[in-house]
Amino acid sequence: MYFAALLARTEDGWEASDTELLDNVETLSDLADLAREASPEDDTVLVLIEQEDAWFGVVRIDGEEDPRIYVSDAAAAARSSYGEILLTDELLGREPGDDEPDLDALDLDGTEDGEDEDDDSEEGGTGEAVPHGPVGDAEILDDLGVGEKELKALSADALTEIAESLGASEVLETVR
16 A cells, blocks of 8 residues: 655645656656745755555655655555655666666576576566665655654654654644
8 A cells, every 4th residue: 555645845734645656657757846836935845655564765856856765665665656756766876778788797597697586686677676675865864853864763754753753744734
């Protein structure tokens, strides 16, 4: 089960709205556009996404700046359609277009040279290994009161804890 919400910071505090990402969003650019629509004043907008206890993600949009992203567990998110939106090549430290396999490095059985066929590493939609654990900008919420150490320590009820730190727990609960 997924939950996704937009938190827009206004001069009156935080405003929340829930969103059905799959209906409206196919790319990170679509997600950024959706977030910008939630705040006509170019204020900070946070997109909070979670999949039960598996992973959570935070996307921060500040006006027309590029989105900043944090994902708590890239390998878990890679198995999710929402996660695939967030796990960009840049976030994973890949060059765009690196998803093409190097055919010279493949054995006849389809594994890479030296790769064990029973490798348990997680793979994203590109077929490349995706790291277990957090990826992205862990300082994404520093100026809002949630430091890197706190963000990395969050787990089961991460979005609620983030909202509490921001003073937005009541507005988040109204859209849950």
